[in-house]
Amino acid sequence: MIFGKQSSGRREASAGKPEPVRVHMLGGFSVSAGSRTLEGSTWRLKKAASLVKLLALSSGRRLHRERLMGLLWPNLDEKAAANNLRHALHVARKTLEPAPDTASRCLQLQGEQIALCPDGPLWIDVWAFEEAIATARRAREPAAYRAAVDLYAGDLLPGDLYEGWAEERRRELRGAYLALLLELAGFHEERGELEAAIEALEEAVAAEPTREEAHAGLMRLHALSGRRGQALRQYERLSEALSGELDLEPGAEVRELREDISAGAFPPRPDGAPGPTPAADADHHSGLHNLPVFTSSFVGREREMVEVKRALAMTRLLTLTGAGVSGKTRLALAVAWELAGTYPDGVWLVELASLSEGALVPKAVAEALHVNEQAERSVTETLVDAMRNKEALILLDNCEHVVDACAGMVETLLGSCPRLRILATSREPLSIAGEANRRVPSLSLPDPDRSPAVEELAGYESARLFVERAVSRSSDFVLTPENAGTVAGICRQLDGIPLAIELAAARVGSLSIEQISERLKDSLKLLTGGSRTATPRQRTLRGALDWGYELLEEPEKRLFCRVSVFAGGWTLEAAEAVGAGEGIGEDDVLDLVSRLVEKSLVVASATPGGDLRYRMLEPVRQYGRERLEATAKMAACPEEMEAARRRHATWYLALAEEAEPKLVGAEQAGWLERLETEHDNLRAALEWFLVHLQSRFRVVGYS
Secondary structure, eight states, X not given: OOOOSOOHHHHHHHHTSOOOEEEEOBSSOEEEETTEEEEXXXXXXXXXXXXXXXXXXXXXXXXXXXXXXXXXXXXXXXXXXXXXXXXXXXXXXXXXXXXXXXXXXXXXXXXXXXXXXXXXXXXXXXXXXXXXXXXXXXXXXXXXXXXXXXXXXXXXXXXXXXXXXHHHHHHHHHHHHHHHHHHHHHHHHHTTOHHHHHHHHHHHHHHOTTOHHHHHHHHHHHHHTTOHHHHXXXXXXXXXXXXXXXXXXXXXXXXXXXXXXXXXXXXXXXXOSXXXXXXXXXXXXXXXBOOOOOSSOOOSOHHHHHHHHHHHHTOSEEEEEOOTTSOHHHHHHHHHHHHTTTSTTOEEEEEOTTOSSGGGHHHHHHHHTTOXXXXXXXXXXXXXXXXXXXXXXXXXXXXXXXXXXXXXXXXXXXXXXXXXXXXEEESSOOOOTTOEEEEXXXXXXXXXXXXXXXXXXXXXXXXXXXXXXXXXXXXXXXXXXXXXXXXXXXXXXXXXXXXXXXXXXXTBTXXXXXXXXXXXXXXXXXXXXXXTTXXXXXXXHHHHHHHHHHTSOHHHHHHHHHGXXXXXXXXXXXXXXXXXXXXXXXXXXXXXXXXXXXXXSSEEEEOXXXXXXXXXXXXXXXXXXXXXXXXXXXXXXXXXXXXXHHHHHHHHHHHHHHHXXXXXXXXXXXXXXXXXXXXXXXXXXXXXXXXXXXXXXXXXXOO
């Protein structure tokens, strides 16, 4: 079977399948049904939410109606409880699937029982956590234990603390989490990784401050690491926690341990140095992955890494999307490294960037998995046979230019290999049934409203990345109170884009920080000179953006260039006014903007009022503006740039005229807020009118 470019039929067939339902109950309650996420506030009837929670916690995802009535309404008679159950079931169905023709897919009556998603895919984070525990104890690997620990997002249903039906399960899961941490610490200690063992025990103490076993482990490990004073202070922490919460004192064994430490009975061990990092420990799982070793440190993304691992535990296909400069590959590789050892049949990277056509995708996957081709059989059929019973993770990197071929192959593999999981990176989703999509955000940025102190900058991922790369480039670079504000400004100018920050930091030594900041007004010229071993599209910012631009269809290219005239974001109505014309109808703009969002060239975010507002990351906007100017220089479209700017200025002139009479009276506050949001666009429009008027005056002889 060969997958070519056209896949609309396959995707339409997928659309008929039930969308997965994902129920999250650890650390809070939410349900994802297809593309909709239903938070706790969405459930207008609490008992309807409780109905879903109870079914999700049941072993067979179904319960007898009388059991549900007894748990939800223990003090009502049978008739009243039955009426309440019917109403709760009706509300829960409407909440999960508002469309009337599919309202019974998620919650079905089967005889006297109510079942949750009996015919469709269902993922529950409690099940994923318990499955990860079992996997970790089979594998007996620290990486598997860490993967399981990261799935524990918090106590079960913290908003239902007084519901008796959740209390026992909450205690069990919390106990399992703490036991995992203690076992993880033990494995690290066996390997001589005392600092990693201490980190695991610190997590256990943070979760349960009165856990004597964890405190005792920390006391002993601190002593073995040569920190006797810290070991004795750990005893004081335990004593204070027990006294304050339980009015108790430490047990005899812990007191005896304290005396032994005071007497020097635990001399420092020679192996007390920090253990190897996952990348440095590559040989430990060398036969179970083909992941490249990082040649530079991975900075930040701690929260995203945990969230990606949690998302991957709740699906068999997770696609990380984002612009080509967002760091998708780096994040996916970091996650894959941490999961190495948790999949019995390995974690395998398939690099797709160099492929020239979609038909080569199955062959690339087969080569990465060491699956040999067979005569008279397609590569895909051979892959299915080889992976049918394997429990493995495949990382498909850079799918965007062969997205249809990837979608077809992934759908075939996942449909035939039930224990296989796939993590993909792409500028757009694969758009097949069951896919979970997660957009990779920019790195965290310093607050634009204040000048951060040197020590504060370490709390922002973008600044940490810039400083670390700058130091590696020039040992003379030092972050000081004098240059901290400029560094923060550089990170904001680059919108926290990892590739752009690394390329800017590469200029340290040849340019001052102030010169770098000034020249970022044309970031495409400045941000060149990446690693010689990187692919051409990763050596310059323009190269990375060229890659994505060339994948666009012609109408998408036109609109992408036209909306680059906006400054500070725009609304759909503004995009329709500016983007329509010369080959693009006003009715086409919504679809084209949506496709640019899907392909990660435009960012959409909800306003406080619930409306969508769109924007481009600043380097991406500069690139679009450059493309628009280049188009205007072509003989075929000499007016393209001027026409887009004229429509932009005209739209914001109309907005200002509409606002003027409403700046006094009851609507004043709302309009002032709207004008503040559009401040950059209004200023750009004013600049265009001033230049346009000046040119007219010169034509008629005025100076």
